[in-house]
Amino acid sequence: MIVVEDVYFTYPNSVEALKGVSLTIRNGEFVAIMGQNGAGKTTLVKHFNGLLKPTKGKVLVDEVETTKVSVATLSRNVGFVFQNPDHQLFSETVEDEIAFALRNFRFKESIIKRRVTWALNLLGLTQYRKTSPFMLSGGERKRVALASVLAWNPKILILDEPTIGQDYQQKEKLRQFILQMKTQKKTTIIVTHDVEFVAECSPRVLLMQNGRIIADGEARKILTEPEILRQASIVPPQVAQIFLQLADLEIPRNVIDVYEAREKLLNMLERRGK
Numbered sequence: 001m002i003v004v005e006d007v008y009f010t011y012p013n014s015v016e017a018l019k020g021v022s023l024t025i026r027n028g029e030f031v032a033i034m035g036q037n038g039a040g041k042t043t044l045v046k047h048f049n050g051l052l053k054p055t056k057g058k059v060l061v062d063e064v065e066t067t068k069v070s071v072a073t074l075s076r077n078v079g080f081v082f083q084n085p086d087h088q089l090f091s092e093t094v095e096d097e098i099a100f101a102l103r104n105f106r107f108k109e110s111i112i113k114r115r116v117t118w119a120l121n122l123l124g125l126t127q128y129r130k131t132s133p134f135m136l137s138g139g140e141r142k143r144v145a146l147a148s149v150l151a152w153n154p155k156i157l158i159l160d161e162p163t164i165g166q167d168y169q170q171k172e173k174l175r176q177f178i179l180q181m182k183t184q185k186k187t188t189i190i191v192t193h194d195v196e197f198v199a200e201c202s203p204r205v206l207l208m209q210n211g212r213i214i215a216d217g218e219a220r221k222i223l224t225e226p227e228i229l230r231q232a233s234i235v236p237p238q239v240a241q242i243f244l245q246l247a248d249l250e251i252p253r254n255v256i257d258v259y260e261a262r263e264k265l266l267n268m269l270e271r272r273g274k
Helices: 041-046 071-075 094-104 109-122 138-150 168-183 195-201 226-231 238-245 258-273
Strands: 002-010 016-025 030-035 056-061 078-081 156-160 187-191 204-209 212-218
Touching: 002 041, 016 041, 016 056, 016 212, 030 041, 030 168, 030 195, 041 156, 041 187, 071 078, 078 138, 094 109, 094 138, 109 138, 138 156, 138 168, 168 187, 168 195, 195 238, 204 226, 212 226, 238 258
Parallel strands: 030 187, 030 204, 078 156, 156 187
Antiparallel strands: 002 016, 002 056, 204 212
């Protein structure tokens, strides 16, 4: 469980990035943090593994205050994938990159081999096993960074803009993996602008603006409230925009994914045909 209690954070340049943020993320929750650039999203999640320490207030991970333990200790259970993969890649091959943390955490070599192979297969990187990560495209490097974290199976996974540079197939693999994480009661937190991805995943959504949380609730509720989305500079998902326009036709306005949209529209046409 992650507990944030009245947290403020000010950078050395005097920019106040967080202003009294309080929230609780329970074990096994899938949470999407959304908002415009500079809203404080990445600053907030960097507090969850101790990369940043509160200027005021406190953050607890599994009842341990982050200021009381090292980043290395927290990282064993809190995996963080940066928005820019080049901030965490350094090994000569993709295989070595994925294995590095496993060796650092003193996994047995037999387990390392198995986990590396699993991560390569999961993210479609097998053909790049012996390739330098820096020879890959931006999207591929992002998948290497993700694989290097997934390999050690952290209890809490934080993904900063995970869908940038990924095609639809890779986004769908990521969605399925996150849903699998949820069934395993693992906590997943994503920072994202990808409203369509969020709509398809239906997580709990936190909307941030100017260092504060301005909305917190189910994706279906938050992503169908145009006014609150406007405050956070978020455009509703395309399906939600359509159903908001069709509200006068006696169909629900809180529809955000295409599969439910199809079902609702077919039901409406069937009723009208009778």
